[in-house]
Amino acid sequence: MKKSALIGALTLTGLAAGMASAGTVDDVKAKGFLQCGVTTGLVGFAAPDANGNWEGFDVGFCRAVAAAVLGDPQAVKFTPTTGKTRFTALASGEIDLLARNTTWTFSRDVDLKFTFVGVNYYDGQGFMVPKELGVSSAKELDGATVCIQTGTTTELNLADYFRANNMNYEPVPIETNAEAQQQYLAGACDVYTTDASGLAATRATFENPSAHILLPEIISKEPLGPLVRHGDDQWADIARWTLNALITAEELGVTKANLEEMAKGTNNPEINRLLGTEGDLGGMLGLGKDWAKNAIAAGGNYGEIFNSNIGEATTIALARGLNAQWKDGGLIYSPPFR
């Protein structure tokens, strides 16, 4: 009976504190920080370091939005969410923004009533095999035993792919990525399949990564992106255009290093509009003129965030591939700033 009292008192204070609910952006400004949902831990995308600071590719986006809205990339509180709790956390308003390598699908967008604000990573399901298996294409995997996480779309994609190619396989069901690593290394399965970024990250942890190869086939589309609730278009615009600002900054060569210099004014009108020296794009969003400048200052442009968290200089060593700028043959493309 003791604690129920505390709870009663706390509920009341909580109720009193949380009654006002205007637009999300006003709420965020009022409370002074952004509540961002991330994973409970996924290599390269979000993880706390030894001091409890969150780092990663998705975390980088959260910090950019916080910087755009509040001018401070540290004004973020992270809520670790699991695959099961992420959507309710967003729908119930516990978090303002979900950046949790979530695949943009029809039903999530339409049925669950979320707005995906763009794609920040194009992923796809791939295969990893030991080199000694002597396989160079997924088409040669007939009869293989495959480690696969149960209850995910990867399971369905795998079944579709093998059926379409008229091949058989024997699934070895596993629960988590850590379990998959152990099973795969112990030889319980010939092949491990999951998102290609996850495979690369997993392979990087092996004692001898070069003994394993990723097969060239990618058998599904997994566009990962940040999302917000339906019904608050201003907030969705802010998130969408913050992402676009990071992408455009890379396209126009605006980096963390030359940001201050560029912000003084350049010959390129689009850079000027982006950084707020010309026009008032920030005002249209309900933010300050330097919103995009702050967002870029948080962790650099899209390419810099990519490289410092999952790029080739890190242990995960993902190539840009589909995630290169459209000029370089990738799919990363932002609508113009004007």
Next chain:
Amino acid sequence: MADLSYVRTQMVPQQDPPITETGAIKWARENLFSGVTNSVLTLLALYFLYQVLHEVIPWLFFSTWNANSLAECREIAEGGCWAVIRERWPQLVFGFYPSEYYWRPVLTFVLMLVALAPVLFNGLPRRMVWFSALFPFLAFWLLWGGSLWLPVAVIAGFALAAMSVIYLPALTGTLLATIVAFIAPVLWWLFLAAPVASILQAILPLAIEPIESAKFGGFMLSVTIGITGISLSLPIGILLALGRQSNLIAVKAICVGFIEFIRGVPLITLLFVASTLLNYFLPPGTTFDIILRVMIMVTLFSSAYMAEVIRGGLSALPKGQYEAADALGLDYWKSMRLIIMPQALKITIPSIVSLFIGLFKDTTLVSIIGLLDPIGLSNAIRADQDWNGIVWELYGFIALMFWIFCFSMSRYSMYLERKLQTGHR
């Protein structure tokens, strides 16, 4: 021939027993190789032990504590990579609690041991129990911080209940006094405690830096949830068990309904209700602390089980004990407090403690709803590029810590059983 003698003139020196009948060999023959089956089993067990130790001992001894990443570990040592524990030790223990305030959970833990001592061992001065009663509020204040007046206001509610029990019966009679004792504090907590606390805070500010629940993690989170659940589920469980046996229909119906409903639902379902469903029921924008929600659910869950365990103890008592209490002229609460409960609780100690142990281990389930308890943190640590791929060291460490907690609980329960042994079986 005369010097030939067939009679010994001196004693034969005592001989050692045959080597097969003494010492280790005898023990081994009797215990390990006493028959064909046992010999085969012994050899198999030895082989198995060899196989395990052969792997584990080098892994333990050729391990390293000094490295900054798994790759570095692999260069330095062939065995385990304990460096991850060294680097993440504060995080595994305190979660994201700000490091300058680590003294608060540490102090709370030490005070907890002080508060537990008079409850667990009866050689100590009885007056220490008052500190034990105050401890939950002190712990709440130390861990979460904020104004001291909030816990004080809550204590005032209990004082209200105590006063209505002591002074009201003379005016209104026992039944009404009991009802008032339950309702008055609830009304106080719901409507008056918070405003009064803020007024007092305005008059005399007594506050320490507030720490939000999101910063709780690691073993601190497990212990906080576990201890809260353990210490609250026993009294609530006792009340529920008594209520279930009550002659008052309404009380009985409420208790039976509660117990059967909670016991019919898995804990993980309750946790999901706490983490996701409650958000839909509460007004939008309400920030009802997730850890408090989890604590409530864990407490309710274990209270229902506790009630059934104690009911088992109650029904094991001979009817004569109840009648004897009545014959002495004791009222209901006195007979329960002095005659029935001491015996019922004594019988149920092993079940109660195993429930506690189970509850403490069940706290790891909160990792499924995204709280970073040690299991959740082990996943988060593996998500760090430096430590991705580490499995055994983290799980081994967590298992060891849990083992220490649970083993001490189990030893204490055995001590308690011996101490309370009164001989009639």
